[in-house]
Amino acid sequence: xxxxxxxxxxxxxxxxxxxxxxxxxxxxxxxxxxxxxxxxxxxxxxxxxxxxxxxxxxxxxxxxxxxxxxxxxxxxxxxxxxxxxxxxxxxxxxxxxxxxxxxxxxxxxxxxxxxxxxxxxxxxxxxxxxxxxxxxxxxxxxxxxxxxxxxxxxxxxxxxxxxx
Amino acid sequence: xxxxxxxxxxxxxxxxxxxxxxxxxxxxxxxxxxxxxxxxxxxxxxxxxxxxxxxxxxxxxxxxxxxxxxxxxxxxxxxxxxxxxxxxxxxxxxxxxxxxxxxxxxxxxxxxxxxxxxx
Numbered sequence: 289x290x291x292x293x294x295x296x297x298x299x300x301x302x303x304x305x306x307x308x309x310x311x312x313x314x315x316x317x318x319x320x321x322x323x324x325x326x327x328x329x330x331x332x333x334x335x336x337x338x339x340x341x342x343x344x345x346x347x348x349x350x351x352x353x354x355x356x357x358x359x360x361x362x363x364x365x366x367x368x369x370x371x372x373x374x375x376x377x378x379x380x381x382x383x384x385x386x387x388x389x390x391x392x393x394x395x396x397x398x399x400x401x402x403x404x405x406x407x408x409x410x411x412x413x414x415x416x417x418x419x420x421x422x423x424x425x426x427x428x429x430x431x432x433x434x435x436x437x438x439x440x441x442x443x444x445x446x447x448x449x450x451x452x
Numbered sequence: 453x454x455x456x457x458x459x460x461x462x463x464x465x466x467x468x469x470x471x472x473x474x475x476x477x478x479x480x481x482x483x484x485x486x487x488x489x490x491x492x493x494x495x496x497x498x499x500x501x502x503x504x505x506x507x508x509x510x511x512x513x514x515x516x517x518x519x520x521x522x523x524x525x526x527x528x529x530x531x532x533x534x535x536x537x538x539x540x541x542x543x544x545x546x547x548x549x550x551x552x553x554x555x556x557x558x559x560x561x562x563x564x565x566x567x568x569x570x571x
Contacts, residue, residue, distance in 0.1 A: 295539050295545075295548065295549075295552075296541060296545045297544030297545045297547075297548055298469065298541065299537050299540050299541045299544065300467045300468065300469070301467035302467075307540075309544050311478050311545075311550070313548070313552065313555055314552070314555070315555035315556075315558070315559055319558040319559060319562070320551075320555065321553050322553045322558060323510075323551055323555055323558060329554050329558075332550060332553075333547055333550035333551040333553075333554055334547060334549075335546075335547075336543055336546030336547040336549075336550060337546045338543070338546070351477070363548075379559070413548075429533070429536050429540075447467050
C-alpha cells in the first residue's frame with residue numbers, strides 16, 4: 289500500500305517520571321484493542337521498521353504475563369516482558385513493562401497504562417509509561433538512544449540516497 | 453493529569469511540542485519575542501510563558517538590545533534529548549503506520565461480515 293499516514297505519534301514527558309505517547313486512529317476502538325492484544329496482529333506492527341518480531345506472548349488476564357521478542361535489523365535481539373495488572377476490554381490495559389537488556393531489569397519495571405478512547409468512529413490511543421523514578425525514566429531514554437533509535441534514521445538515509 | 457514543575461527538568465522543557473518549536477525557531481539565530489510570535493502563530497503570553505520555562509532550565513538566554521529583548525538558543529547540552537524525543541516519536545510513528553494497515557484490514561473484514569449478513 290503506497291498511502292502513508294500523515295499522522296505522527298506525539299511523545300511528551302508530562303512529569304519527571306513519565307513518558308506519554310498519543311495518536312489517533314481511523315478505526316473504532318474495539319479494533320485498535322484487538323490489534324493491540326492479539327499476538328499475530330501485534331507481530332505485524334510492533335517492531336515498526338526496526339526488525340522482525342519473533343515472539344509475542346499474551347496471556348490477557350489480570351496476573352497474566354506478556355513477552356515480546358524482536359530481532360533488530362542490525363542482528364541483535366531485544367526483549368520486553370511484564371504482567372497485566374488491570375484489564376477493561378476495549379477501554380484500558382494496565383501492565384508492567386521490563387526491558388530485559390539492562391541489569392536488575394525487573395527492579396526497574398515501569399507501569400504502562402494504555403487507554404482507548406473512541407470519538408466519532410476514531411480512536412485516541414494513549415500510552416502512559418510511568419517509571420518509579422527519574423533515573424529509570426532517563427535510562428529508558430538513554431537506552432533508546434543507544435539501542436537502535438538511530439537505525440530508523442540510518443535506514444531513511446539509505447532510502448534517500450537510493451532515490452538520488 | 454497532575455504535572456510536576458516543568459522548570460526543574462530540561463527533559464520536560466523540551467518534551468512540550470511548542471517549546472520544541474521555539475527551540476527550532478531559535479536554532480536559526482537570535483530573535484525578539486515578536487518574531488517568535490509571528491513564526492509560531494501563537495499568542496504572545498503563551499510564547500512568553502514557554503520562553504520563561506526555557507530560560508529557567510538554561511536552554512534559552514536573553515539579552516537587551518536597545519528596547520528589544522533578544523532570545524537565543526543554548527542547545528548544546530540538550531541536543532541529545534531533543535534528538536531522542538524526535539527519534540522516539542519516529543519509532544512510534546513507524547509502529548502506528550503499520551498498525552493503520554492492520555486496522556484497515558480488520559475494518560474490511562468486519563464490513564464483509566456485515567455484507568454477508570445483509571445477503
